[in-house]
Amino acid sequence: MTAPTHPAPKPDAVTGQPRPPQAPVEASWKPYDKATDLGPGTPPPGKGPALEWFADAKSTRWGAAAFSFVIFAAVGSWRYGGFGWVSVWYVWLVLLACSSLFLLGRKQMRMTAGADWLSIGDKQWVDTYRLRTIRVAPRINTSVLELTDAAGNKADTQVWYLQKNRELWDLVYNGILHSITHHGADVNRRAVEHLHLQAVIRKPPTK
Known part of the structure; x- marks a missing residue:
């Protein structure tokens, strides 16, 4: 994408108009699902209202958790030379704990x-x-x-x-x-x- 040569006018602090033109993004950009159970964060003191926000949808986080579980399980199988780890209770605890990290922190990442x-x-x-x-x-x-x-x-x-x-x-x-x-x-x-x-x-x- 062509590099911009100058900034667009600063939007109004309340209405957000005029909106700036579309900015360059990474080549791998694609649409993402937005959370429906969270709203925008609180504006900083003295600042205008929130105009845009984003937090991952629950489905996105569940997908990441499932993928991480598979990866950790594969590492466990390699470490134990097979599937003997499935009978070790603390390995399951570690797997679940690591995978659950992906389900936490959506608000902190908003x-x-x-x-x-x-x-x-x-x-x-x-x-x-x-x-x-x-x-x-x-x-x-x-x-x-x-x-x-x-x-x-x-x-x-x-x-x-x-x-x-x-x-x-x-x-x-x-x-x-x-x-x-x-x-x-x-x-x-x-x-x-x-x-x-x-x-x-x-x-x-x-x-």
Whole structure:
């Protein structure tokens, strides 16, 4: 996708209009099922209403739990040289405990965005139009976006997870562009490349 050359106008803090254009996403992007049993998070103090949000549907988490159970069971079979592990009670306990982790934490992973803010769970939030640093850091098989705003607030999550709701990502991405263009946010090289920010960077990062 072509790198954007400038940010779109900042949306109104209450109405969210005009909505920013569609932001670049990863090549592997696909639609995701959104939770129906959760709502958006609470806006930070002094900020406008939530405009977009996302949390995984229960079915998505159940699928991940089932897949992890199969993987752990395969490891157990390899470790015991067969299926002898099925008679060992504590192995079942470990399998169930590890798989259940995928069913927990949906609320902690819920992301919510307003016209000029992003929150992850109930503890992290940033002003997306006053970002001071924008970092993309590598993790095992993924990349994590790390944001810090001018007040020192921080938020981080996987890039592909933020893009699960494209309208939410559009809001966040436009804030990133504004922070770079109008406030000189510090951006690392991986973020420039991964987020297609080449056209709005005045001075290429050295690392």
